[in-house]
Amino acid sequence: MKRAPTHSYPGLNLGRRHASADKASEVVTFGFWVFLMSDLVYFGLMFAIYITMIDAQAGGPGPHELFDLKSIFAQTLILLTSSLTVGLAMLALKYNLPRWRIVFWFFVTLVLGLSFLVLEIRDFMSMAAKGGIPQRSGFLSAFYGLVPLHGLHVTAGCIWLIVLGIQLRIFGLTDLLMSRVVRLALFWHFLDLIWIGIITIVYFGGLTYG
Amino acid sequence: MDKRSEMHRRERRRYVIGYGGSLLLTFAVFGIAYRYGIETKGVYLAISLLGLAQLIVQLVYFLHIDRRRSSREDLDLILFSTMVLLIIILGTVWIMGNLAVRMHTFPM
Structure with missing residues (x-):
């Protein structure tokens, strides 16, 4: 009998093999999705402020002096790859691969997330060295309100990866932990979506209109 | 057992397709920016449309949202x-x- 896989919450579903964890994930994952969507609205507000502040440079350094597209390109590739690896961790969980495979993909995702943060902080430091600090202009305040907010989310995701990786090693694949992996993967993919908004609006938009 | 590994392969392929598509769109965006500069509104329009396409690719292939x-x-x-x-x-x-x-x- 061939049936399409059931799909009862966003992201990759655990499926019938993990029926009880799948059932346990249904409501909480939808709730988590509601949280992500309200987080999206928050990011949207920051984007709106940034767009209205693009011209408010008050004679300070603007996008052309401050933005380093090479570094942004590297960050984009890193974050994109980490979205794939977190997906591979989900697949390892769903198809009962050995537990070290899940922890391995978690580890790769963590390393990529941390490298992303290192590059981002290096960018902020070189911006600050050129006089691009938050209190310099409305444009820079809006920039530092938005981009580090995303960085903060990535940091939270990294802490979550570490904690969940340790929990998986100690407690094994309980229903609760499996359902947490589902939400972590969702969170991580969501951050990638926000980052696409950031490169398109903050960086390219800033360079075009700033 | 067989059916399961086939499902696994299919779902893994879905992630890899999503990754490849996003990678392609990312290279296209930065390639356009590098080749044509980022001064004109026409170039920015192309970049934002590619960004929108990337959002949709990731929603479908990573977040498994469809109709x-x-x-x-x-x-x-x-x-x-x-x-x-x-x-x-x-x-x-x-x-x-x-x-x-x-x-x-x-x-x-």
């Missing part, structure tokens, strides 16, 4: 949030832009 009945609620929620976002963003840009023009701080 299937079972994921309809999730899609509804995205569409509703997008509507709220558009009202907020377009409204803000409209009002603040209008204000800037009236205050003569923004050249028409």
